[in-house]
Amino acid sequence: MGKNSKRNNKAKQQQQQQQQAQQAAAAASGGGAASSSKSNNNNNNNKEEQNALERRFPRLSGKQRKELNQLVLQLLDLVQVQPANPNEEWTQYVQLQKLLDRITQLEEPLQKAVCPEISAGDDQQRLAKVAAFSEWAKAAGVQSEGVEIAIFPGYQLGLRATRDLAADEQVLSVPRKLIFSEEHLPESDRRLFCNYPLLTNFNLAYALVIEKVRGAESEWRPYIDLLPAKYNTVLYFSVAQMQRLRGTAAGTVALRQCRVIARQYANMYKCAHIRPEASSSDGGGSMGVLCTQHGLCYELYRWAVSTVMTRQNLVPREMQAIDEAELNQLPISALIPYWDMANHRPGKITSFYDSGTRQMDCTAQEEFKAGEQFFIYYGDRSNADLLVHNGFVDLNNRKDYVKIRLGLSPTDPLAEQRARILAKLNIDRKAELRVLPAPDFISGELLAFVRVFNMSAEQLDHWHSDLERAGDLLHIDCALETDHETRTWQYLYQRLKLLLGVFEVTLKEADEVELLSQLKIKEAAGEAAAGHEIDLMLLEYRRLERSILAGALQYAQEHCKV
Numbered sequence: 001m002g003k004n005s006k007r008n009n010k011a012k013q014q015q016q017q018q019q020q021a022q023q024a025a026a027a028a029s030g031g032g033a034a035s036s037s038k039s040n041n042n043n044n045n046n047k048e049e050q051n052a053l054e055r056r057f058p059r060l061s062g063k064q065r066k067e068l069n070q071l072v073l074q075l076l077d078l079v080q081v082q083p084a085n086p087n088e089e090w091t092q093y094v095q096l097q098k099l100l101d102r103i104t105q106l107e108e109p110l111q112k113a114v115c116p117e118i119s120a121g122d123d124q125q126r127l128a129k130v131a132a133f134s135e136w137a138k139a140a141g142v143q144s145e146g147v148e149i150a151i152f153p154g155y156q157l158g159l160r161a162t163r164d165l166a167a168d169e170q171v172l173s174v175p176r177k178l179i180f181s182e183e184h185l186p187e188s189d190r191r192l193f194c195n196y197p198l199l200t201n202f203n204l205a206y207a208l209v210i211e212k213v214r215g216a217e218s219e220w221r222p223y224i225d226l227l228p229a230k231y232n233t234v235l236y237f238s239v240a241q242m243q244r245l246r247g248t249a250a251g252t253v254a255l256r257q258c259r260v261i262a263r264q265y266a267n268m269y270k271c272a273h274i275r276p277e278a279s280s281s282d283g284g285g286s287m288g289v290l291c292t293q294h295g296l297c298y299e300l301y302r303w304a305v306s307t308v309m310t311r312q313n314l315v316p317r318e319m320q321a322i323d324e325a326e327l328n329q330l331p332i333s334a335l336i337p338y339w340d341m342a343n344h345r346p347g348k349i350t351s352f353y354d355s356g357t358r359q360m361d362c363t364a365q366e367e368f369k370a371g372e373q374f375f376i377y378y379g380d381r382s383n384a385d386l387l388v389h390n391g392f393v394d395l396n397n398r399k400d401y402v403k404i405r406l407g408l409s410p411t412d413p414l415a416e417q418r419a420r421i422l423a424k425l426n427i428d429r430k431a432e433l434r435v436l437p438a439p440d441f442i443s444g445e446l447l448a449f450v451r452v453f454n455m456s457a458e459q460l461d462h463w464h465s466d467l468e469r470a471g472d473l474l475h476i477d478c479a480l481e482t483d484h485e486t487r488t489w490q491y492l493y494q495r496l497k498l499l500l501g502v503f504e505v506t507l508k509e510a511d512e513v514e515l516l517s518q519l520k521i522k523e524a525a526g527e528a529a530a531g532h533e534i535d536l537m538l539l540e541y542r543r544l545e546r547s548i549l550a551g552a553l554q555y556a557q558e559h560c561k562v
């Protein structure tokens with residue numbers, strides 16, 4: 001087949017798909033202009049499709065649909081506003097959660113029809129699915145002789161060594177055909193849903209939604225059945241739980257994540273039920289098909305997004321995504337069954353995709369005794385990152401840090417001179433810089449920023465006269481005038497004190513310690529209530545961030561005295 005005819009076919013397929021989307025959208029929204037202009041034949045097809053959809057997805061009453069439409073429009077209006085400060089950001093989040101709660105309530109019949117397990121399921125129920133999953137994985141070529149899937153309290157499921165494993169020994173390999181990605185979608189769906197190669201993690205979430213809703217018809221069922229029913233990601237936090245993050249380094253990122261996912265869902269809903277005609281007029285609009293043809297509801301979307309966030313890995317792209325060669329070099333997000341049952345412990349990365357054999361190989365990062373949990377290392381990430389994107393924190397994180405935001409004031413008459421020195425150090429005039437755990441406490445970039453920020457006009461002239469030496473500012477022992485050095489450390493001291501002060505406003509240190517110990521006692525007694533894991537994670541996170549800031553505060557105080 002020549003290139004052009006291939007392209008024509010693709011265009012035809014795309015057109016057909018869009019027509020289907022339009023018909024389905026019209027059907028799901030109770031018919032309308034889109035269906036009335038079709039031929040008789042199309043009308044019949046439309047009816048059949050509508051009936052099929054009705055059988056599969058329960059119809060909401062007109063009143064319920066109207067309320068849902070209004071809620072979605074309110075949500076879109078709400079998230080359009082860029083909050084000007086942390087208080088506004090918080091108020092917006094609280095309002096957003098209220099809308100989402102009601103949306104989820106109204107969508108419950110749909111959720112029960114397409115993904116009933118999502119609100120149920122625990123570790124024991126998952127464990128019961130392991131035999132079918134392992135058989136399926138082995139039949140497709142997964143090698144996992146030295147490990148098995150088991151329950152580990154505090155981790156949900158994980159991998160257990162079935163014999164002694166030596167360091168560097170090959171433990172797992174998963175062939176490409178079992179690595180789930182957007183490339184498993186039929187081409188017509190890929191064209192429809194995967195238009196943004198840079199957003200490959202979302203493409204993966206869409207592919208997962210489609211397979212999930214296919215249920216027993218999906219060849220991925222044994223894997224999907226084994227996935228957790230819900231997650232500890234920020235999308236599952238209650239307002240009271242999110243409150244614990246206020247004023248911490250993870251707070252703003254967590255709120256932004258909730259906003260982004262809610263907005264994406266609302267946009268897809270709008271294209272499906274409020275403005276279905278958008279399905280055929282622009283690429284983004286066609287995403288409404290996920291709601292009309294694949295039963296997408298918010299509960300299913302947050303599950304799919306969280307599955308991807310907590311389990312994805314990158315593998316090389318094998319199929320051309322679009323006609324831009326450069327983007328086709330970018331890897332894609334993928335779910336790697338069996339390998340993704342391994343939990344994290346600090347160490348080194350030992351999982352690599354082999355393009356020659358086309359499989360993901362994983363070796364043991366250290367020795368494991370028979371019966372022990374087999375851990376892999378997920379990579380260098382701060383606990384704020386782990387909390388927001390992976391739904392856990394690492395109590396022994398050697399790569400932890402707390403980001404603080406600093407910026408040059410636009411009203412500072414010396415801002416340009418300062419910015420020039422910072423640029424030499426690859427630091428922006430508005431930057432997020434790292435406070436570190438002992439023994440470093442203050443990163444070189446943070447120290448350099450504050451030093452530049454505190455330079456007098458004369459000192460700036462001095463450093464400009466020999467910009468090549470700017471790198472010295474990154475080092476603790478850089479020789480500076482005493483008053484300049486004192487101002488630098490006083491500034492750092494005040495800033496850290498302020499951050500710790502915000503911690504106290506949200507929850508006092510003594511209360512935090514008390515709550516943490518109560519939760520641990522309850523856990524030990526087997527009395528953990530719903531949401532316990534998230535509550536515990538949030539208190540642990542606060543304790544770890546507080547200890548980094550407090551250590552750095554003491555360090556800064558010692559330097560103020562010098």
Ligand SMILES: C[S@@+](CC[C@H](N)C(=O)[O-])C[C@H]1O[C@@H](n2cnc3c(N)ncnc32)[C@H](O)[C@@H]1O
Binds near residue numbers: 158228344
């Ligand atoms: C790739 S999955 C690992 C398998 C997962 N435990 C399960 O039950 O399916 C990653 C998830 O496992 C959990 N996890 C991994 N490492 C952990 C750790 N060190 N502490 C607590 N939870 C961890 C977190 O819930 C994380 O989102």
